[in-house]
Amino acid sequence: MNLSLNEVEALVKKACRGSGLNWGASAEVGRTMRWLVGHQPDALTDLTQLLHNNDQVSTAAVSPGNLLSPWLAASGHLSPLMAGLSLCDVADQLSDEPLYMEQVDSPRLLIGFLGRAASARALTLALVTEKATATTDGVGRAAAGDWATAERVQVRVVAPQPLPAAQTSRVTIDRPTFEALLAFGERTYAPATEQSRLSGAGAGLSDND
Numbered sequence: 481m482n483l484s485l486n487e488v489e490a491l492v493k494k495a496c497r498g499s500g501l502n503w504g505a506s507a508e509v510g511r512t513m514r515w516l517v518g519h520q521p522d523a524l525t526d527l528t529q530l531l532h533n534n535d536q537v538s539t540a541a542v543s544p545g546n547l548l549s550p551w552l553a554a555s556g557h558l559s560p561l562m563a564g565l566s567l568c569d570v571a572d573q574l575s576d577e578p579l580y581m582e583q584v585d586s587p588r589l590l591i592g593f594l595g596r597a598a599s600a601r602a603l604t605l606a607l608v609t610e611k612a613t614a615t616t617d618g619v620g621r622a623a624a625g626d627w628a629t630a631e632r633v634q635v636r637v638v639a640p641q642p643l644p645a646a647q648t649s650r651v652t653i654d655r656p657t658f659e660a661l662l663a664f665g666e667r668t669y670a671p672a673t674e675q676s677r678l679s680g681a682g683a684g685l686s687d688n689d
Contacts, residue, residue, distance in 0.1 A: 481658040484650050489514040491658075492527065494665030499531045501539065501561070508568070509561055516592030518646035519621045523588060524653050526627070528660045530586040534559060542585075550580035550632070558584045564593025567635065571597035574605070578636040587612070588627035594635065595621060604641060608634040620645045 483491070493510030497503055516523045534542055534557075542559035544551035544566050551563060563581055567590070574597065584590065590607055591614045598605040599618025607614040610632065612625025620643025 481655060482650055482652045483658075485514045485518055488517050488524070488651065488653075491661050491665065492524075494668055495527075495531060495661040496561070496664075498664035498667035499535060500537075505539075505561075505565060508565055512564065512592040512596055513589075515595055515646075516589070517651055518648060520588070520591070520623070521651040521653060523592070524657050524661070526586040526588050528657050530559065530561070530589065531664055532660070533557075533585065544581075549578075550582050552582050556583055558582065560584055560586050560589035560593070564590050567593050568596050568600070571600045574601060574603065574635070574637060576637055578634045581633040581635070582631065584609075584630045584633045586627075587630035587633055588614075588623070590633065591616065591621065591623060604638050604643075606634075606636050606638045608636070615641065615643060617643055619643070 489510040492513045493506045496506035496509045501509065513523065513527060537555070539559070539562055541555040542553050542557055543562035544558065545554055547566060547570055551558060551566070553559070553562075558581055563584060567579075587607075587609055594605050594607050594614065595616045595618050597603075597618075598616050602618075604615065604617045609625070609627070609630035612623070612627050612630075614621065614623035615638060616622075617640065622643050
């Protein structure tokens with residue numbers, strides 16, 4: 481499937497809402513993924529897997545228990561979405577002292593939130609795991625390594641450096657990923673009932689079209 485970045489943002493927003501996030505958080509994730517997918521189109525595969533893994537799991541269980549480093553989740557599995565939203569909230573507190581996060585699922589998704597935090601502070605930030613690194617100034621991004629899992633993630637301020645910017649306004653994603661995100665989004669649609677039809681949804685009891 482070939483999608484514009486606007487379509488990616490809308491698809492992700494609905495999928496996240498269907499997975500249980502509130503609309504505000506879903507909109508923030510949508511905007512974040514729009515930026516990340518512009519650099520790394522296959523990041524949507526990571527998002528899809530994360531939504532499946534956390535389906536029916538409360539956001540509180542996968543969110544930072546508090547914002548004192550290191551960040552930990554009560555379930556032992558820290559969601560990069562919830563950690564990333566918190567990272568954006570505390571962007572003005574980032575300094576030369578590293579911020580640590582423990583047991584982060586799908587850690588590559590954190591790069592998008594790192595980009596937003598870097599842009600907000602006009603900083604260059606690095607994300608370091610045991611097997612991978614990423615650097616961004618909010619516009620460009622460089623990343624390398626194995627992003628499958630991360631027992632410990634470090635976020636730190638680094639010196640400015642030239643970084644490759646996204647070069648595309650459209651991305652191609654595989655059909656299974658597209659359909660999985662679409663299925664999550666369809667959960668946001670209320671099922672049709674006789675009462676809803678009578679109140680004006682759809683054609684009502686008489687369809688003369």
